[in-house]
Amino acid sequence: MNRDSAGLHVLSRQECIDLLASTPIGRIVFTDRALPAVQPVGFCIDGEDIVIHTGVGTKLAAATRDAVVAFEADDFDPQAHTGWSVTAVGRARAVCDPSEIARLSALPLTTWAPGDRGHFITVRTEQVSGRRIRH
Amino acid sequence: MNRDSAGLHVLSRQECIDLLASTPIGRIVFTDRALPAVQPVGFCIDGEDIVIHTGVGTKLAAATRDAVVAFEADDFDPQAHTGWSVTAVGRARAVCDPSEIARLSALPLTTWAPGDRGHFITVRTEQVSGRRIRH
Numbered sequence: 001m002n003r004d005s006a007g008l009h010v011l012s013r014q015e016c017i018d019l020l021a022s023t024p025i026g027r028i029v030f031t032d033r034a035l036p037a038v039q040p041v042g043f044c045i046d047g048e049d050i051v052i053h054t055g056v057g058t059k060l061a062a063a064t065r066d067a068v069v070a071f072e073a074d075d076f077d078p079q080a081h082t083g084w085s086v087t088a089v090g091r092a093r094a095v096c097d098p099s100e101i102a103r104l105s106a107l108p109l110t111t112w113a114p115g116d117r118g119h120f121i122t123v124r125t126e127q128v129s130g131r132r133i134r135h
Numbered sequence: 136m137n138r139d140s141a142g143l144h145v146l147s148r149q150e151c152i153d154l155l156a157s158t159p160i161g162r163i164v165f166t167d168r169a170l171p172a173v174q175p176v177g178f179c180i181d182g183e184d185i186v187i188h189t190g191v192g193t194k195l196a197a198a199t200r201d202a203v204v205a206f207e208a209d210d211f212d213p214q215a216h217t218g219w220s221v222t223a224v225g226r227a228r229a230v231c232d233p234s235e236i237a238r239l240s241a242l243p244l245t246t247w248a249p250g251d252r253g254h255f256i257t258v259r260t261e262q263v264s265g266r267r268i269r270h
Contacts, residue, residue, distance in 0.1 A: 006190065006248040025214050029171045029205075036205040040171065040220045055141065069219050070164075070171040078159050079244055085164045085175045110213055113141040113268065133248065 004131065011130035016086045019130060020074070021045040024110035026073035028052065028123070030063045030092075037063065042110035043071075050088060050123040061119050064092040071123050076133075082088045084132045090124035139266065146265035151221040154208070154265060156180040159245035161208035165185065165198045166229075172198065172246070177245035178206075185223060185258040188244045196254050199227035206258050211268075219267040225259035 002010040011019070020026070021044070030036045039060055041052045050071050054060050069092045076083030095101055104120045112115060137145040146154070155161070156179070164173045174195055176187045185206050189195050204227045211218030230236055237254045246252060 006193075008248050025209075025211050027162060027173065027207060027209075029173045031171065034169070035203060035224055036166065037224075038162065038164045038205050038207040038222055040207070040209045040211065058141070068170060070173050072162060072173040072175070074160075074162075074175045076160050076175065076247070083247075087173055089170055089172075112218075113143050113266075114213070131248075 008131040010130055011084070011086065013128050016128045017045060017048055017125065018132035019084055019086050020050065020088070023073050023075060025112065026050070026071055028060065028064065029070035030067055032059060032063050039103050040112050042112045045109050046107060046122070048125050050125060051104055051107060051109065052121045052123070053111060053117045054119050054121060055134065056118045057130055058119070061094065061121065064121055065094055067092055069123055082133055084097065084130060085126065086130035087124065088125040088128045090126035092121050092123050095120035095122060136219055143266040143268055146219070146221070148263050148265055151263045151265035152180060152183055153201065153218050154221050154259065155185065155223070158210060158249060159262065161185070161206055163199065164205035164207065165202060167194060175247050177247045179242050179244050181239065181242060181257070183260050185260065186239055186244065187256045187258070188252045189245060189254050189256060191253045193254070196229065196256065199256055200229055201204060202227055204258055217268055219265060221263065221265035223260040223263045225261035228246050228258050230255040230257060243262050
């Protein structure tokens with residue numbers, strides 16, 4: 001297994017996608033009025049795309065429309081000092097096709113917040129990187 | 136307690152700072168070669184500033200130098216569907232003063248990655264927002 005300059009184990013693309021698929025909550029990173037912004041979201045993996053469910057009129061829906069965003073998920077045990085993190089960077093897309101919306105509606109998506117969930121966003125995992133920490 | 140448009144409980148500034156102080160790992164959000172970037176880090180709270188320990192020559196050290204960054208921490212229980220998230224936005228600063236470095240070195244900082252930890256970054260919590268989810 002490869003290590004990076006900080007001594008962390010470098011994960012393969014497939015390991016990154018598998019870890020993303022193993023966790024229901026991640027964080028989407030975007031730009032909001034020229035400032036860095038980050039928001040936790042429920043998500044799931046569809047093929048190699050990240051799928052997020054949000055409200056139609058939300059800041060997230062507006063700010064991520066055709067923007068390049070980052071997406072991060074991690075799991076860390078401070079006691080054992082073990083964990084992993086995966087970051088993807090890619091273009092976000094609002095899903096508008098009714099048949100695709102119907103298909104995505106059947107996915108096992110965790111929702112972070114209550115309220116309206118009428119809008120799907122997908123993020124292409126164009127660049128993926130991940131690290132694992134072993135004690 | 137206030138609720139936002141999604142029905143989440145809005146946390147006060149003090150509640151946000153107290154929650155940040157309760158958790159050892161967060162994520163710093165910055166721009167890396169014009170793309171959104173996010174990295175998990177160990178951190179602690181010093182007054183109302185976020186303190187991060189990283190290596191001298193890291194991408195994080197370079198990319199956050201005098202930049203406005205976002206910082207996020209959260210905790211979520213998918214079973215109980217309860218949790219919170221806090222986001223801060225503010226200017227990052229490399230700590231160069233030897234007496235300040237000595238003082239920060241005594242803080243109980245968790246490190247995310249092994250390796251060189253010679254560089255401190257502080258982030259002013261200029262804007263703070265937080266939400267709590269109750270089932």
